[in-house]
Amino acid sequence: MKNYLYYLYWIIRTWPFRWSFPKYKILSIDETINDIIKNKKSLSRFGDGEFLLILKKQNLGFQNQNPLLADKLLEVLNNRNPNFLVALPDSISSVKSHKRFAKVYWLLFINTHGRALSKLLDQTYRYGNANMTRLYAGIKDQSKSKVYFTQVKTFWESKNILIIEGDLSRLGVGNDLFDRAKSIERIICPSKNAFEKYEEIVSAAKEHGKDKLVLCALGPTATVLCSDLCNAGFWAIDIGHIDVEYMWMLMGAKDRIAIKGRSVNESNNSEGYELDSELVTPYNNSIILDLSS
Numbered sequence: 429m430k431n432y433l434y435y436l437y438w439i440i441r442t443w444p445f446r447w448s449f450p451k452y453k454i455l456s457i458d459e460t461i462n463d464i465i466k467n468k469k470s471l472s473r474f475g476d477g478e479f480l481l482i483l484k485k486q487n488l489g490f491q492n493q494n495p496l497l498a499d500k501l502l503e504v505l506n507n508r509n510p511n512f513l514v515a516l517p518d519s520i521s522s523v524k525s526h527k528r529f530a531k532v533y534w535l536l537f538i539n540t541h542g543r544a545l546s547k548l549l550d551q552t553y554r555y556g557n558a559n560m561t562r563l564y565a566g567i568k569d570q571s572k573s574k575v576y577f578t579q580v581k582t583f584w585e586s587k588n589i590l591i592i593e594g595d596l597s598r599l600g601v602g603n604d605l606f607d608r609a610k611s612i613e614r615i616i617c618p619s620k621n622a623f624e625k626y627e628e629i630v631s632a633a634k635e636h637g638k639d640k641l642v643l644c645a646l647g648p649t650a651t652v653l654c655s656d657l658c659n660a661g662f663w664a665i666d667i668g669h670i671d672v673e674y675m676w677m678l679m680g681a682k683d684r685i686a687i688k689g690r691s692v693n694e695s696n697n698s699e700g701y702e703l704d705s706e707l708v709t710p711y712n713n714s715i716i717l718d719l720s721s
Contacts, residue, residue, distance in 0.1 A: 478651055488647070508553070564681075592614075614715045643667045645666075
């Protein structure tokens, strides 16, 4: 009963503006995945963190406010390259498919920031779905998760991939997420305030990403990076939370829990950052450049 009343309180608090917030055209998760597969689209994702940086509202836990970053994010939001998709969370238009926490959070977020956001977004553009990397923890019908992950894995099947990630992200380490890839190389970047090294990161991505699928998991820096890489003729996908969501699915997790050997922004590091001994060598061998220090 207490949880119900709490939920009701926040719904009432968030109700007024939500009804007048514009309905934006956002592809479904399936449509977004299919567009990437069929048309080899690059993609940058926007979430609450990117919006807060653009609106200059607050620092994030892993990225401080930066005027240049805010300007670059706004450029990405308006990138209409035909080979590129700007992706928004479908929760800004509808929260029906999400669990209670996500519903309350996004209703409150829109009620708080919706007027400012509506001045930046385009009602004529058909956005991709940023939740194409959020395929397990927050969705109601988790029976679809395995199908989604199977579809996403086809992005890199039989392809050479370059992963650009934070120093504790370790995408695919200890699971079979990238088993279908032809080869894996990594550029390791700072896990916090990565944008401070943006020129080094984008230069390295262009040098090492030729004829590869570039997968970026680097917060707002990845959002900017994938747009710039696409404009330069590369295929780049802001893959974000795909690895931790995949691990949660494999674990049958009921909540956003810690994962051994990884940094999980939505959980503490109670499992520790040490990799199991058998994972250390293959992970280190995949690193072609370390920009983290």
